[in-house]
Amino acid sequence: MDIYHIWCALKDGVGDMEFADNVSEYLGHLEDEGHIEGWRLTRRKLGLGPDDLPEFHIMVEVSGLAQLDDAFGRAAARAEPVEGLHHAVNRLVSKVKFALYRDFPDPGRKTGEERF
Secondary structure, three states: OEEEEEEEEEOOOOOHHHHHHHHHHHHHHHHHOOOOOEEEEEEOOOOOOOOOOOOEEEEEEEOOHHHHHHHHHHHHOOOOOHHHHHHHHHOOEEEEEEEEEEOOOOOOOOOOOOOO
16 A cells, blocks of 8 residues: 655635545545545644644555556546545645655565665
8 A cells, every 4th residue: 555645734714624624525535436545634733743744644545656646647637526626625735745655564575685
């Protein structure tokens, strides 16, 4: 499983529940359509976390890079309903950071071969 990480802050005046609802609609749609495997939205608690990472963290699970590319393609096509759902999230955020991680060890890892 690959996990696409998104950290973001909210623009001034944006409500946290509006953001959460819009993320749920957008990513829920992608999940229902089979373009992602799952997702999760978290928020920093008690101010704990690295200074360079914003308050909100979204994790999008995909079965591999082909599925992630498919999900990106849905957004890039700018076709409804995905365009409206994506814009409803994107317009609310700032200070966005991205990362891509994978489960480890993953099925492609040859056991016994160490890399230091």
